[in-house]
Amino acid sequence: xxxxxxxxxxxxxxxxxxxxxxxxxxxxxxxxxxxxxxxxxxxxxxxxxxxxxxxxxxxxxxxxxxxxxxxxxxxxxxxxxxxxxxxxxxxxxxxxxxxxxxxxxxxxxxxxxxxxxxxxxxxxxxxxxxxxxxxxxxxxxxxxxxxxxxxxxxxxxxxxxxxxxxxxxxxxxxxxxxxxxxxxxxxxxxxxxxxxxxxxxxxxxxxxxxxxxxxxxxxxxxxxxxxxxxxxxxxxxxxxxxxxxxxxxxxxxxxxxxxxxxxxxxxxxxxxxxxxxxxxxxxxxxxxxxxxxxxxxxxxxxxxxxxxxxxxxxxxxxxxxxxxxxxxxxxxxxxxxxxxxxxxxxxxxxxxxxxxxxxxxxxxxxxxxxxxxxxxxxxxxxxxxxxxxxxxxxxxxxxxxxxxxxxxxxxxxxxxxxxxxxxxxxxxxxxxxxxxxxxxxxxxxxxxxxxxxxxxxxxxxxxxxxxxxxxxxxxxxxxxxxxxxxxxxxxxxxxxxxxxxxxxxxxxxxxxxxxxxxxxxxxxxxxxxxxxxxxxxxxxxxxxxxxx
Ligand SMILES: CC(O)(O)CCCCCNCCCN
Ligand SMILES: [Zn+2]
Numbered sequence: 245x246x247x248x249x250x251x252x253x254x255x256x257x258x259x260x261x262x263x264x265x266x267x268x269x270x271x272x273x274x275x276x277x278x279x280x281x282x283x284x285x286x287x288x289x290x291x292x293x294x295x296x297x298x299x300x301x302x303x304x305x306x307x308x309x310x311x312x313x314x315x316x317x318x319x320x321x322x323x324x325x326x327x328x329x330x331x332x333x334x335x336x337x338x339x340x341x342x343x344x345x346x347x348x349x350x351x352x353x354x355x356x357x358x359x360x361x362x363x364x365x366x367x368x369x370x371x372x373x374x375x376x377x378x379x380x381x382x383x384x385x386x387x388x389x390x391x392x393x394x395x396x397x398x399x400x401x402x403x404x405x406x407x408x409x410x411x412x413x414x415x416x417x418x419x420x421x422x423x424x425x426x427x428x429x430x431x432x433x434x435x436x437x438x439x440x441x442x443x444x445x446x447x448x449x450x451x452x453x454x455x456x457x458x459x460x461x462x463x464x465x466x467x468x469x470x471x472x473x474x475x476x477x478x479x480x481x482x483x484x485x486x487x488x489x490x491x492x493x494x495x496x497x498x499x500x501x502x503x504x505x506x507x508x509x510x511x512x513x514x515x516x517x518x519x520x521x522x523x524x525x526x527x528x529x530x531x532x533x534x535x536x537x538x539x540x541x542x543x544x545x546x547x548x549x550x551x552x553x554x555x556x557x558x559x560x561x562x563x564x565x566x567x568x569x570x571x572x573x574x575x576x577x578x579x580x581x582x583x584x585x586x587x588x589x590x591x592x593x594x595x596x597x598x599x600x601x602x603x604x605x606x607x608x609x610x611x612x613x614x615x616x617x618x619x620x621x622x623x624x625x626x627x628x629x630x631x632x633x634x635x636x637x638x639x640x641x642x643x644x645x646x647x648x649x650x651x652x653x654x655x656x657x658x659x660x661x662x663x664x665x666x667x668x669x670x671x672x673x674x675x676x677x678x679x680x681x682x683x684x685x686x687x688x689x690x691x692x693x694x695x696x697x698x699x700x701x702x703x704x705x706x707x708x709x710x711x712x713x714x715x716x717x718x719x720x721x722x723x724x725x726x727x728x729x730x731x732x733x734x735x736x737x738x739x740x741x742x743x744x745x746x747x748x749x750x751x752x753x754x755x756x757x758x759x760x761x762x763x764x765x766x767x768x769x770x771x772x773x774x775x776x777x778x779x780x781x782x783x784x785x786x787x788x789x790x791x792x
Contacts, residue, residue, distance in 0.1 A: 269340045271517060271551040272390045277374055280547075283557035289564050296362050296371065301353035301398065308401035309394050309428055314385040318392060321346050337450070339387040349377055349392035356399040359544045364407045364503070370536065370543040370567045372508065374560070378548040380422030380507045381450070389420065389450065396507050396546050397428040400435050403503050410434060413501035413538065415492065416441075417484075417531060418509020418548040419519030421455040421471065425507065431465040436499045438492050440484075440512070442519055443473030457591040460599065467599025470495065472592050476584040477520035481527045481575055483585035484512075486618050488534055489719045491592055494602035494710035496538055497746075504535050504543045510550030510559040515657040517551055525558035526662040529572040530722075530753050532563050537749040543567070558662055570667040571757025576660075578723055580618055602710035618719035665756075709743050713750065721754040729759040 284290040306315050321332060322343045333341045352375035362368045379395030381388040396414060403409040414429075416422045416439035429435040442448045443455055453459075461469035472487055510528070511519040536543055545563060550556040566572055581589065597603040721729075729751050733744060752759055 269390065272340070272376070272378075272549075274376070275553055276550065276556060277376055277547075279553050280374055280557045280560040283561050284564060287561050287565075289561055289568065292568050293371070293564065294368065296355075296358050296368075298351050299354040299358055300347070300350035301357060301393065305353060305357060305398055305402060306350070306393055308405065309384065309397045310382075311385040318346050318349070318387075336387040338389045339391065341387075345377065345392060351375070352377055352379065353393045353395045353398050356395040356544070356546045357402050359546070360399050360403050360503075361406075363542050363544055364403060364409070369541050370545075372545040372547070372560070372564055372567060374547045376547075378418075378509070379424070379546070380416060380418060380509070380548050381420065381424045383424045383427055388424065390549075391424065394424045394428065396422075396505050396548075397425050399505055399544065399546065400429070400503075403505075404434065407503075409502045411436070411499060411501045411503075413496055413499060413504045414438065414507065415504065415531075415535060416507035416509070416548070417512055417528075418507050418550075419474075419512040419516065419521060420509065420549060421450065421452065422507050422548070423450060423452055423455065426454065426459065426469055426471075429461075429465065430459075430469050431462045433461075433464050433468050436468045436470070436495070436501065438470045438472075438495075439507075440472035440474060440487060442477065442521070443475055444477075445473075445475055457588065458595050460595055467596060468499075470592060470596060473588055474521070474585070475588060476582070479512075479521045479523060479582070479585060480577070480579075481523050481530075482578045482618055483581045484523050484527055485530065485575070485578065485722055486581040486585060486719065487589060487592075488531060489618065489714055489722075490589055491596075491603075493534060493714045493718075495596070495600050496535075497710055497714070498600055498602050501539045502542070504539045506532075506535065506543065506545040507548045508545040508563060509548030510556050511548075511552075513550070513552070513555040513559045514659050515552040515555040516549075518549065522657075524576050524659055524662070525555050525562050526573045526576060527562075528559045529562040529566045529662075529665070530575055532566040533572045533753040534750065536566070537746055555659070562662055565665055570665050572753050573663045573665050574725060574756060575722060578618060578725070580723075602714075618723045667757075709746065713747060718750060718753075721751060726755050727758065729755045730762065731759060732762045734764045 281290070284293075303315060317332070321329060321341050324332060324343070329341050329343070333339060352373075355373040355375050356379075359371050359373045362371060373395075375395060377390055377392050379391045379393055379397070382391035382394045396416075400412045400414060403412060412435045414425060414435060414437045416425065416437065418439075419442050421441035421443070422437075422439050425437050426439070429437050441455060446453060446456070455471055456473055457471050459469060459471050460466055470491065472491065474483075508528075510516070510525075512521050512523060513519070513525050513528070514522050532543075532545070545567070547560075550559065562573075593603050731748055731751065733739060739747070748759065748761060
């Protein structure tokens with residue numbers, strides 16, 4: 245007791261001056277990782293994953309993105325006096341330096357690289373790195389927004405250098421704009437950066453003009469930087485899904501990446517003090533599922549933000565459970581995108597239509613009355629002055645509603661627990677004609693799952709696929725929310741195998757994955773059919789098929 249008493253007495257003044265010198269960050273706290281990890285353990289998800297050891301990023305790794313002088317400066321921070329450390333911190337915005345943060349920042353970047361190694365070498369199909377400090381705000385020679393090294397930008401450059409990856413898609417669903425990633429790749433057509441972020445017409449941090457929809461990239465990189473500004477808070481599941489269906493997915497399919505990296509920030513979920521959005525944690529199951537069909541499933545998610553210690557672990561679990569292949573839950577209350585989201589969506593599409601053929605053909609009207617469907621009706625895009633006028637209207641309306649908004653947010657946000665997602669041990673049934681050999685690894689069982697949906701004809705090329713499937717079938721399917729999906733394919737459907745494979749993958753995000761495929765198959769020399777094997781392979785191997 246005596247000892248503790250003395251120690252405390254002696255240390256109190258130091259602690260006080262520490263707090264004086266070092267404002268402690270209230271939201272980027274260690275508990276973010278512990279509650280997320282505990283939730284993964286409690287739900288049994290951790291046991292279904294392999295844990296990959298971390299390593300420190302080397303100087304060479306860090307110099308893939310950052311300058312020598314910045315790295316040398318950060319290297320000195322562990323040895324700085326309190327005053328020097330505070331001085332060093334003040335030169336950057338919203339970042340907190342501690343004598344140990346250099347070590348932690350190297351571990352965060354190194355963890356992302358270990359994940360890239362595991363995915364690119366085929367050791368795992370996909371994965372998630374739970375790291376602190378985050379990375380997407382840090383720039384070539386500057387820390388920013390809790391970020392020291394840009395974990396995901398380093399991972400992208402590393403994948404290109406170490407594995408010859410030609411095209412990397414970075415999806416940033418964090419509620420803040422990852423300006424550090426944008427600056428790193430804005431003239432680089434091999435990296436497509438997509439970010440949505442709270443913007444409120446440049447009123448929200450980091451308050452950059454270049455976070456708006458008309459920053460499309462530079463020189464050779466024009467078209468490869470997509471910013472979706474949220475000019476209002478309270479964005480919901482429908483807003484997120486609409487942007488995926490009508491902007492990100494069509495472009496991503498046209499870009500055809502070899503690797504998908506996710507700046508997985510969960511401050512875009514309900515309850516977050518920074519985002520003030522209303523999307524439920526289970527939406528990340530759908531966002532993850534929709535991305536898993538790209539790049540042959542090679543997906544690395546790296547934690548960025550997420551500051552509500554209830555919705556963060558829920559969102560992390562929804563993401564990891566989907567990465568494990570479990571079907572997504574039925575999406576909660578899809579009631580169509582709000583007017584402000586539609587406005588942003590149209591602005592982004594018009595800014596990018598010159599770069600992407602999938603956006604060229606699809607033109608949409610900005611309906612005066614709020615559109616109550618995930619589908620968008622085709623017509624002329626608003627010209628910029630129409631958009632400006634609408635933004636004015638939106639601002640006036642917004643100022644009027646601001647008070648209401650504050651009162652609403654003043655109450656503690658509450659939301660239902662994400663629904664339990666149980667995946668049967670044997671996941672898929674295969675109905676085969678009697679005389680077709682049963683593929684090895686399947687087993688004959690009597691149980692069955694049956695499903696219902698009519699398949700559109702003739703979307704064999706990317707833009708046809710984008711229009712028919714991504715712009716119509718998928719939003720329709722989400723909105724219709726069937727409990728059953730039936731995919732029917734006849735040899736004359738004109739669907740090439742890869743489109744067919746994508747289709748079956750994407751539509752598993754609907755009806756909790758309950759899908760039946762009816763195929764009139766072509767014969768192969770040894771019986772069976774190339775399409776059936778392709779499908780078997782794609783759907784995660786033969787071991788989970790039931791054969792009738
Ligand atoms: C990884 C991340 O994007 O979540 C970091 C967000 C930093 C936000 C800084 N807040 C600034 C508030 C200004 N008073
Ligand atoms: Zn954030």
